[in-house]
Amino acid sequence: MDEDQLLAEYKVCLEGLLEHEQVLKLDLHTQHCNTSRLQHSINVSYYSFLICYKMGWDYHSAARAGLLHDLYFYDWRVKKYIRSSHSSWHPRIALLNAQKITKLNKVEMDAIRKHMWPCTLIPPRYIESYVVTFVDKICAVCEFAERSYAEAAKKVVRRFRRGFVS
Template identity: 50%
Template sequence: MNLNWQNDQEYMSYVEDLIYTEEVQRLAEFKQHRSETRLSHSINVSYLSYRLAKKWNGDAKATARAGLLHDLFFYDWRDEKFDEGTHAYVHPRMAVRNAEKLTDLSDLEKDIIVKHMWLATIAPPKYKESYIVTFVDKYCALYEGLSPTYYSAKHKFVSFFSMAS
Protein backbone atom coordinates (compact mmCIF):
# COMPACT_ATOMS: atom_id res chain seq x y z
CA MET A 1 0.00 0.00 0.00
CA ASN A 2 1.21 3.46 -0.74
CA LEU A 3 -0.44 5.71 1.83
CA ASN A 4 0.71 9.26 2.41
CA TRP A 5 0.35 9.10 6.19
CA GLN A 6 3.62 10.95 6.94
CA ASN A 7 2.20 14.15 5.37
CA ASP A 8 -1.08 14.08 7.27
CA GLN A 9 -0.37 16.51 10.12
CA GLU A 10 -3.47 15.63 12.10
CA TYR A 11 -2.76 11.90 11.94
CA MET A 12 0.87 12.44 12.90
CA SER A 13 -0.16 14.59 15.87
CA TYR A 14 -2.13 11.60 17.15
CA VAL A 15 0.55 8.93 16.74
CA GLU A 16 3.92 10.68 16.74
CA ASP A 17 4.60 9.90 20.41
CA LEU A 18 4.13 6.18 19.64
CA ILE A 19 5.23 5.54 16.08
CA TYR A 20 8.94 6.21 16.60
CA THR A 21 9.30 4.37 19.91
CA GLU A 22 11.72 1.47 19.99
CA GLU A 23 8.86 -0.97 20.67
CA VAL A 24 6.75 0.10 17.71
CA GLN A 25 9.76 0.35 15.38
CA ARG A 26 10.77 -3.18 16.44
CA LEU A 27 7.67 -4.43 14.57
CA ALA A 28 9.68 -3.89 11.35
CA GLU A 29 11.64 -7.04 12.28
CA PHE A 30 8.59 -9.28 11.81
CA LYS A 31 6.95 -10.34 8.57
CA GLN A 32 3.20 -9.97 8.89
CA HIS A 33 1.67 -10.82 5.55
CA ARG A 34 3.47 -11.71 2.37
CA SER A 35 4.41 -8.22 1.28
CA GLU A 36 4.45 -6.33 4.57
CA THR A 37 6.22 -6.15 7.89
CA ARG A 38 4.16 -5.97 11.05
CA LEU A 39 5.11 -2.29 11.30
CA SER A 40 3.91 -1.40 7.81
CA HIS A 41 0.74 -3.46 8.36
CA SER A 42 0.06 -1.66 11.65
CA ILE A 43 0.55 1.74 10.03
CA ASN A 44 -1.73 0.76 7.12
CA VAL A 45 -4.47 -0.36 9.54
CA SER A 46 -4.00 2.70 11.72
CA TYR A 47 -4.10 5.25 8.91
CA LEU A 48 -6.99 3.76 6.94
CA SER A 49 -8.99 3.28 10.15
CA TYR A 50 -8.27 6.85 11.23
CA ARG A 51 -9.56 8.17 7.90
CA LEU A 52 -12.76 6.12 8.16
CA ALA A 53 -13.31 7.18 11.78
CA LYS A 54 -13.01 10.83 10.72
CA LYS A 55 -15.43 10.28 7.84
CA TRP A 56 -17.96 8.52 10.08
CA ASN A 57 -17.67 10.94 13.04
CA GLY A 58 -15.81 8.50 15.26
CA ASP A 59 -12.96 9.11 17.65
CA ALA A 60 -10.20 9.45 15.05
CA LYS A 61 -7.42 9.87 17.61
CA ALA A 62 -8.27 6.72 19.59
CA THR A 63 -8.76 4.81 16.34
CA ALA A 64 -5.38 5.92 14.95
CA ARG A 65 -3.53 5.09 18.16
CA ALA A 66 -5.19 1.74 18.83
CA GLY A 67 -4.90 0.80 15.16
CA LEU A 68 -1.16 1.40 15.36
CA LEU A 69 -0.88 -0.73 18.51
CA HIS A 70 -3.30 -3.53 17.58
CA ASP A 71 -0.51 -5.99 16.68
CA LEU A 72 2.12 -4.92 19.24
CA PHE A 73 3.53 -8.38 19.92
CA PHE A 74 7.00 -9.76 19.28
CA TYR A 75 6.90 -13.31 17.95
CA ASP A 76 6.33 -15.01 14.62
CA TRP A 77 2.65 -15.89 14.69
CA ARG A 78 3.17 -18.71 12.18
CA ASP A 79 5.44 -20.61 14.58
CA GLU A 80 4.42 -19.74 18.13
CA LYS A 81 1.84 -21.90 19.94
CA PHE A 82 0.13 -21.07 23.23
CA ASP A 83 -1.55 -23.13 25.94
CA GLU A 84 -3.97 -20.23 26.59
CA GLY A 85 -5.56 -20.40 23.15
CA THR A 86 -5.04 -19.55 19.53
CA HIS A 87 -2.94 -16.71 18.17
CA ALA A 88 -6.21 -14.89 17.32
CA TYR A 89 -7.14 -14.96 21.02
CA VAL A 90 -3.70 -14.45 22.61
CA HIS A 91 -2.04 -11.72 20.55
CA PRO A 92 -4.63 -8.95 21.08
CA ARG A 93 -4.34 -9.39 24.85
CA MET A 94 -0.58 -9.39 24.58
CA ALA A 95 -0.78 -6.24 22.42
CA VAL A 96 -2.86 -4.46 25.08
CA ARG A 97 -0.32 -5.35 27.79
CA ASN A 98 2.55 -4.13 25.61
CA ALA A 99 0.67 -0.96 24.63
CA GLU A 100 -0.06 -0.15 28.28
CA LYS A 101 3.70 -0.05 28.87
CA LEU A 102 3.94 2.75 26.28
CA THR A 103 0.86 4.84 26.99
CA ASP A 104 -2.36 5.07 28.97
CA LEU A 105 -5.20 3.41 27.06
CA SER A 106 -8.83 4.43 27.21
CA ASP A 107 -11.56 1.79 27.39
CA LEU A 108 -12.24 2.50 23.71
CA GLU A 109 -8.60 1.90 22.73
CA LYS A 110 -8.49 -1.32 24.77
CA ASP A 111 -11.67 -2.56 23.07
CA ILE A 112 -10.26 -1.74 19.63
CA ILE A 113 -7.08 -3.71 20.30
CA VAL A 114 -8.63 -6.70 22.10
CA LYS A 115 -11.56 -7.09 19.71
CA HIS A 116 -9.79 -6.57 16.38
CA MET A 117 -9.78 -10.33 15.75
CA TRP A 118 -13.56 -10.59 15.99
CA LEU A 119 -14.95 -13.18 13.59
CA ALA A 120 -11.91 -15.30 14.44
CA THR A 121 -12.85 -14.83 18.11
CA ILE A 122 -16.26 -14.80 19.77
CA ALA A 123 -16.71 -11.50 21.64
CA PRO A 124 -17.90 -8.70 19.33
CA PRO A 125 -16.62 -5.12 19.58
CA LYS A 126 -18.48 -2.56 21.71
CA TYR A 127 -17.75 0.54 19.64
CA LYS A 128 -17.99 1.55 16.00
CA GLU A 129 -14.27 2.40 16.05
CA SER A 130 -13.55 -1.20 17.06
CA TYR A 131 -15.58 -2.44 14.11
CA ILE A 132 -13.68 -0.07 11.83
CA VAL A 133 -10.27 -1.40 12.92
CA THR A 134 -11.55 -4.99 12.80
CA PHE A 135 -12.67 -4.72 9.19
CA VAL A 136 -9.77 -2.54 8.03
CA ASP A 137 -7.40 -5.12 9.55
CA LYS A 138 -9.08 -7.86 7.48
CA TYR A 139 -8.98 -5.70 4.34
CA CYS A 140 -5.28 -4.91 4.82
CA ALA A 141 -4.44 -8.57 5.49
CA LEU A 142 -6.15 -9.60 2.26
CA TYR A 143 -4.58 -6.78 0.26
CA GLU A 144 -1.11 -7.41 1.67
CA GLY A 145 -1.41 -11.15 1.20
CA LEU A 146 -2.88 -11.15 -2.29
CA SER A 147 -1.24 -8.17 -3.99
CA PRO A 148 2.14 -9.92 -4.56
CA THR A 149 0.31 -12.85 -6.17
CA TYR A 150 -1.77 -10.49 -8.31
CA TYR A 151 1.22 -8.49 -9.51
CA SER A 152 3.26 -11.62 -10.18
CA ALA A 153 0.41 -13.18 -12.18
CA LYS A 154 -0.20 -9.92 -14.05
CA HIS A 155 3.50 -9.67 -14.95
CA LYS A 156 3.57 -13.26 -16.20
CA PHE A 157 0.37 -12.71 -18.18
CA VAL A 158 1.69 -9.53 -19.83
CA SER A 159 5.07 -11.14 -20.52
CA PHE A 160 3.43 -14.19 -22.07
CA PHE A 161 1.31 -12.11 -24.45
CA SER A 162 4.22 -9.77 -25.24
CA MET A 163 6.26 -12.78 -26.35
CA ALA A 164 3.35 -14.10 -28.42
CA SER A 165 3.07 -10.90 -30.45
Template identity: 45%
Template sequence: MYDNWQNDQIYRDIVDDLLAHPEVQELANYTQHHYSDRLTHSIDVSYRSYQLGLRLGLNATALARAGIVHDLFYYDWRETKFELGSHAFIHPRVSLRNAEKITPLSEMEKDIILKHMWGSTWAMPHYWESLLLNLVDDWTAITDFFNPVKDHLRTLKTLRKIKY
Protein backbone atom coordinates (compact mmCIF):
# COMPACT_ATOMS: atom_id res chain seq x y z
CA MET A 1 0.00 0.00 0.00
CA TYR A 2 2.67 2.53 0.98
CA ASP A 3 5.23 1.34 -1.57
CA ASN A 4 3.16 2.79 -4.40
CA TRP A 5 3.90 6.47 -3.77
CA GLN A 6 5.62 6.86 -7.15
CA ASN A 7 2.32 6.09 -8.92
CA ASP A 8 0.16 8.40 -6.80
CA GLN A 9 0.09 11.49 -9.02
CA ILE A 10 -1.73 13.69 -6.50
CA TYR A 11 0.88 12.91 -3.84
CA ARG A 12 3.67 13.46 -6.38
CA ASP A 13 2.24 16.86 -7.32
CA ILE A 14 2.49 17.81 -3.63
CA VAL A 15 6.05 16.62 -2.95
CA ASP A 16 7.98 16.44 -6.23
CA ASP A 17 9.35 19.98 -5.87
CA LEU A 18 10.84 18.98 -2.49
CA LEU A 19 12.16 15.66 -3.79
CA ALA A 20 13.92 17.52 -6.62
CA HIS A 21 16.05 19.54 -4.18
CA PRO A 22 19.67 18.35 -3.89
CA GLU A 23 19.36 19.01 -0.15
CA VAL A 24 16.58 16.42 0.10
CA GLN A 25 18.31 13.96 -2.25
CA GLU A 26 21.40 14.17 -0.02
CA LEU A 27 19.40 12.30 2.67
CA ALA A 28 19.93 9.10 0.67
CA ASN A 29 23.57 9.19 1.86
CA TYR A 30 22.67 8.83 5.55
CA THR A 31 21.67 5.67 7.34
CA GLN A 32 18.43 5.89 9.30
CA HIS A 33 17.39 3.31 11.90
CA HIS A 34 20.22 0.96 10.89
CA TYR A 35 18.67 -0.62 7.78
CA SER A 36 17.27 2.16 5.62
CA ASP A 37 18.47 5.51 4.40
CA ARG A 38 17.05 8.81 5.63
CA LEU A 39 15.46 9.70 2.26
CA THR A 40 13.57 6.39 2.08
CA HIS A 41 12.50 6.82 5.71
CA SER A 42 11.28 10.38 5.04
CA ILE A 43 9.28 9.32 1.99
CA ASP A 44 7.75 6.42 3.95
CA VAL A 45 6.74 8.73 6.80
CA SER A 46 5.45 11.34 4.37
CA TYR A 47 3.34 8.96 2.28
CA ARG A 48 1.95 6.98 5.21
CA SER A 49 1.00 10.22 6.98
CA TYR A 50 -0.53 11.60 3.77
CA GLN A 51 -2.63 8.46 3.24
CA LEU A 52 -3.85 8.42 6.84
CA GLY A 53 -4.48 12.17 6.75
CA LEU A 54 -6.74 11.73 3.72
CA ARG A 55 -8.73 9.01 5.51
CA LEU A 56 -9.06 11.07 8.68
CA GLY A 57 -9.98 14.35 6.97
CA LEU A 58 -6.77 16.08 8.06
CA ASN A 59 -4.47 18.37 6.08
CA ALA A 60 -2.83 15.69 3.93
CA THR A 61 -0.80 18.26 1.99
CA ALA A 62 0.89 19.56 5.15
CA LEU A 63 1.53 15.98 6.28
CA ALA A 64 3.07 15.02 2.94
CA ARG A 65 5.35 18.05 2.71
CA ALA A 66 6.42 18.13 6.36
CA GLY A 67 7.05 14.39 6.23
CA ILE A 68 9.58 14.79 3.43
CA VAL A 69 11.62 17.32 5.43
CA HIS A 70 11.00 16.21 9.04
CA ASP A 71 14.50 14.65 9.23
CA LEU A 72 16.37 17.13 7.01
CA PHE A 73 19.69 16.99 8.85
CA TYR A 74 23.12 15.88 7.66
CA TYR A 75 24.93 13.97 10.39
CA ASP A 76 24.95 10.46 11.82
CA TRP A 77 22.82 10.76 14.94
CA ARG A 78 24.55 7.75 16.52
CA GLU A 79 27.94 9.51 16.40
CA THR A 80 27.28 13.26 16.62
CA LYS A 81 26.58 14.61 20.12
CA PHE A 82 25.44 18.10 21.11
CA GLU A 83 26.10 20.17 24.22
CA LEU A 84 22.65 21.80 24.03
CA GLY A 85 20.68 18.58 24.28
CA SER A 86 19.97 15.17 22.84
CA HIS A 87 19.53 14.32 19.19
CA ALA A 88 15.76 13.98 19.82
CA PHE A 89 15.70 17.60 21.02
CA ILE A 90 18.13 19.11 18.50
CA HIS A 91 17.35 17.52 15.14
CA PRO A 92 13.76 18.80 14.73
CA ARG A 93 15.12 22.35 15.07
CA VAL A 94 17.96 21.66 12.63
CA SER A 95 15.48 20.06 10.21
CA LEU A 96 13.13 23.04 10.44
CA ARG A 97 15.97 25.49 9.79
CA ASN A 98 17.13 23.45 6.78
CA ALA A 99 13.58 23.08 5.43
CA GLU A 100 12.97 26.83 5.66
CA LYS A 101 15.99 27.35 3.40
CA ILE A 102 14.43 25.33 0.57
CA THR A 103 10.68 26.01 0.81
CA PRO A 104 8.11 28.25 2.48
CA LEU A 105 6.38 26.45 5.37
CA SER A 106 2.96 26.97 6.90
CA GLU A 107 2.61 27.23 10.68
CA MET A 108 1.18 23.70 10.68
CA GLU A 109 4.14 22.31 8.71
CA LYS A 110 6.54 24.00 11.12
CA ASP A 111 4.71 22.47 14.08
CA ILE A 112 4.73 19.02 12.46
CA ILE A 113 8.50 19.18 11.95
CA LEU A 114 9.26 20.60 15.41
CA LYS A 115 6.94 18.23 17.29
CA HIS A 116 7.65 14.97 15.45
CA MET A 117 9.69 13.73 18.43
CA TRP A 118 6.94 14.30 20.99
CA GLY A 119 7.24 11.64 23.64
CA SER A 120 11.03 11.83 23.47
CA THR A 121 10.73 15.58 24.06
CA TRP A 122 8.21 17.71 25.94
CA ALA A 123 7.21 19.77 22.89
CA MET A 124 3.44 19.15 22.65
CA PRO A 125 1.89 19.03 19.17
CA HIS A 126 -0.55 21.87 18.44
CA TYR A 127 -2.30 20.07 15.57
CA TRP A 128 -3.72 16.58 15.03
CA GLU A 129 -1.44 16.42 11.98
CA SER A 130 1.61 16.86 14.21
CA LEU A 131 0.51 14.02 16.46
CA LEU A 132 -0.28 11.78 13.47
CA LEU A 133 3.13 12.27 11.84
CA ASN A 134 4.80 11.69 15.21
CA LEU A 135 3.04 8.33 15.54
CA VAL A 136 3.75 7.36 11.93
CA ASP A 137 7.42 8.29 12.38
CA ASP A 138 7.62 6.04 15.45
CA TRP A 139 5.86 3.18 13.65
CA THR A 140 8.13 3.55 10.61
CA ALA A 141 11.26 3.56 12.79
CA ILE A 142 10.14 0.36 14.50
CA THR A 143 9.31 -1.41 11.24
CA ASP A 144 12.55 -0.18 9.61
CA PHE A 145 14.51 -1.60 12.50
CA PHE A 146 12.75 -4.98 12.56
CA ASN A 147 12.41 -5.59 8.80
CA PRO A 148 15.67 -7.60 8.62
CA VAL A 149 14.44 -9.83 11.45
CA LYS A 150 11.14 -10.37 9.64
CA ASP A 151 13.00 -11.14 6.39
CA HIS A 152 15.27 -13.60 8.19
CA LEU A 153 12.31 -15.40 9.74
CA ARG A 154 10.58 -15.55 6.35
CA THR A 155 13.76 -17.08 4.84
CA LEU A 156 13.93 -19.69 7.60
CA LYS A 157 10.28 -20.57 7.05
CA THR A 158 10.92 -20.99 3.32
CA LEU A 159 13.99 -23.15 3.95
CA ARG A 160 11.95 -25.47 6.17
CA LYS A 161 9.51 -26.07 3.32
CA ILE A 162 12.26 -27.14 0.90
CA LYS A 163 12.66 -30.91 0.77
CA TYR A 164 16.19 -32.09 0.25
Protein backbone atom coordinates (compact mmCIF):
# COMPACT_ATOMS: atom_id res chain seq x y z
CA MET A 1 0.00 0.00 0.00
CA ASP A 2 1.44 3.41 -0.91
CA GLU A 3 1.36 6.51 1.30
CA ASP A 4 -1.87 7.91 -0.19
CA GLN A 5 -3.66 4.59 0.27
CA LEU A 6 -2.43 4.36 3.87
CA LEU A 7 -3.72 7.86 4.59
CA ALA A 8 -7.08 7.00 3.00
CA GLU A 9 -7.31 3.85 5.14
CA TYR A 10 -6.38 5.88 8.23
CA LYS A 11 -9.20 8.34 7.50
CA VAL A 12 -11.65 5.44 7.16
CA CYS A 13 -10.65 4.27 10.65
CA LEU A 14 -11.47 7.68 12.11
CA GLU A 15 -14.63 8.29 10.09
CA GLY A 16 -16.82 10.78 11.91
CA LEU A 17 -14.40 11.26 14.81
CA LEU A 18 -12.03 13.87 13.38
CA GLU A 19 -14.99 16.14 12.65
CA HIS A 20 -16.70 15.60 16.00
CA GLU A 21 -17.15 18.75 18.07
CA GLN A 22 -15.71 17.17 21.23
CA VAL A 23 -12.60 15.96 19.42
CA LEU A 24 -12.09 19.35 17.76
CA LYS A 25 -12.28 21.03 21.20
CA LEU A 26 -8.97 19.31 22.02
CA ASP A 27 -7.28 21.88 19.79
CA LEU A 28 -8.05 24.52 22.45
CA HIS A 29 -5.90 22.74 25.05
CA THR A 30 -2.12 22.54 25.23
CA GLN A 31 -0.72 19.06 25.76
CA HIS A 32 3.08 19.25 25.64
CA CYS A 33 4.84 22.60 25.21
CA ASN A 34 3.54 24.04 21.93
CA THR A 35 1.56 20.97 20.87
CA SER A 36 -2.21 21.04 21.21
CA ARG A 37 -3.97 18.05 22.71
CA LEU A 38 -5.62 17.46 19.32
CA GLN A 39 -2.29 17.41 17.47
CA HIS A 40 -0.79 15.12 20.13
CA SER A 41 -3.77 12.76 19.81
CA ILE A 42 -3.50 12.72 16.02
CA ASN A 43 0.24 11.99 16.33
CA VAL A 44 -0.42 9.06 18.68
CA SER A 45 -3.28 7.85 16.51
CA TYR A 46 -1.40 7.92 13.21
CA TYR A 47 1.83 6.33 14.43
CA SER A 48 -0.13 3.64 16.30
CA PHE A 49 -2.10 3.01 13.11
CA LEU A 50 1.10 2.68 11.05
CA ILE A 51 2.79 0.28 13.46
CA CYS A 52 -0.27 -1.93 13.81
CA TYR A 53 -0.89 -1.89 10.07
CA LYS A 54 2.69 -2.95 9.31
CA MET A 55 2.53 -5.70 11.95
CA GLY A 56 -0.85 -7.05 10.83
CA TRP A 57 -2.56 -6.10 14.10
CA ASP A 58 -5.87 -4.29 14.66
CA TYR A 59 -4.87 -0.92 13.20
CA HIS A 60 -8.48 0.30 13.15
CA SER A 61 -8.79 0.07 16.95
CA ALA A 62 -5.29 1.49 17.48
CA ALA A 63 -6.07 4.54 15.34
CA ARG A 64 -9.35 5.24 17.15
CA ALA A 65 -7.92 4.67 20.63
CA GLY A 66 -4.92 6.85 19.84
CA LEU A 67 -7.19 9.70 18.81
CA LEU A 68 -9.42 9.39 21.89
CA HIS A 69 -6.84 8.52 24.57
CA ASP A 70 -6.62 12.09 25.93
CA LEU A 71 -10.24 13.19 25.45
CA TYR A 72 -10.49 15.38 28.55
CA PHE A 73 -10.94 19.14 28.82
CA TYR A 74 -9.23 20.43 31.94
CA ASP A 75 -5.73 21.81 32.44
CA TRP A 76 -4.06 19.53 34.97
CA ARG A 77 -1.23 22.06 35.46
CA VAL A 78 -3.60 24.58 37.06
CA LYS A 79 -5.28 22.69 39.91
CA LYS A 80 -2.95 21.26 42.53
CA TYR A 81 -5.19 18.36 43.54
CA ILE A 82 -5.41 17.19 39.93
CA ARG A 83 -1.64 17.26 39.33
CA SER A 84 -0.99 14.49 41.84
CA SER A 85 -3.54 12.10 40.36
CA HIS A 86 -3.68 13.21 36.72
CA SER A 87 -1.81 10.20 35.33
CA SER A 88 -4.29 7.75 36.84
CA TRP A 89 -7.43 9.88 36.60
CA HIS A 90 -7.44 11.31 33.06
CA PRO A 91 -7.57 7.93 31.23
CA ARG A 92 -10.86 7.20 33.03
CA ILE A 93 -12.26 10.60 32.08
CA ALA A 94 -11.08 10.16 28.48
CA LEU A 95 -12.77 6.75 28.31
CA LEU A 96 -16.07 8.11 29.66
CA ASN A 97 -15.93 11.03 27.21
CA ALA A 98 -15.09 8.72 24.30
CA GLN A 99 -18.00 6.42 25.16
CA LYS A 100 -20.34 9.42 24.98
CA ILE A 101 -19.41 10.15 21.36
CA THR A 102 -18.87 6.69 19.84
CA LYS A 103 -19.24 2.98 20.47
CA LEU A 104 -15.90 1.45 21.51
CA ASN A 105 -14.71 -2.13 21.27
CA LYS A 106 -12.76 -3.91 24.02
CA VAL A 107 -9.35 -3.12 22.46
CA GLU A 108 -10.16 0.59 22.18
CA MET A 109 -11.45 0.74 25.77
CA ASP A 110 -8.37 -1.07 27.09
CA ALA A 111 -5.96 1.16 25.15
CA ILE A 112 -7.62 4.39 26.34
CA ARG A 113 -7.99 3.23 29.95
CA LYS A 114 -4.43 1.91 30.30
CA HIS A 115 -2.36 4.25 28.13
CA MET A 116 -0.60 5.71 31.18
CA TRP A 117 0.97 2.38 32.17
CA PRO A 118 3.48 1.95 33.83
CA CYS A 119 2.44 5.06 35.82
CA THR A 120 -0.70 3.11 36.60
CA LEU A 121 -0.52 -0.38 38.04
CA ILE A 122 -2.58 -2.48 35.64
CA PRO A 123 -0.82 -3.20 32.33
CA PRO A 124 -2.59 -3.20 28.97
CA ARG A 125 -4.26 -6.43 27.89
CA TYR A 126 -3.88 -6.21 24.10
CA ILE A 127 -0.88 -5.67 21.85
CA GLU A 128 -2.60 -2.65 20.27
CA SER A 129 -2.96 -1.13 23.75
CA TYR A 130 0.77 -1.50 24.29
CA VAL A 131 1.40 0.17 20.94
CA VAL A 132 -0.80 3.16 21.86
CA THR A 133 0.87 3.34 25.29
CA PHE A 134 4.42 3.39 23.95
CA VAL A 135 3.64 5.63 20.98
CA ASP A 136 2.07 8.08 23.44
CA LYS A 137 5.35 8.18 25.40
CA ILE A 138 7.45 8.58 22.26
CA CYS A 139 5.24 11.39 20.94
CA ALA A 140 5.39 13.18 24.31
CA VAL A 141 9.19 13.03 24.31
CA CYS A 142 9.35 14.29 20.72
CA GLU A 143 6.92 17.13 21.49
CA PHE A 144 9.02 18.21 24.47
CA ALA A 145 12.28 17.78 22.54
CA GLU A 146 11.04 19.86 19.63
CA ARG A 147 10.68 22.85 21.93
CA SER A 148 13.99 22.12 23.66
CA TYR A 149 15.82 21.94 20.34
CA ALA A 150 14.19 25.17 19.16
CA GLU A 151 15.13 26.96 22.39
CA ALA A 152 18.69 25.60 22.27
CA ALA A 153 19.07 26.69 18.65
CA LYS A 154 17.90 30.22 19.53
CA LYS A 155 20.49 30.40 22.34
CA VAL A 156 23.26 29.29 19.99
CA VAL A 157 22.23 31.89 17.41
CA ARG A 158 22.13 34.62 20.09
CA ARG A 159 25.60 33.63 21.32
CA PHE A 160 27.00 33.68 17.80
CA ARG A 161 25.46 37.09 17.15
CA ARG A 162 26.92 38.48 20.38
CA GLY A 163 30.29 37.05 19.46
CA PHE A 164 30.31 38.59 16.01
CA VAL A 165 28.69 41.92 16.83
CA SER A 166 30.59 44.09 19.29
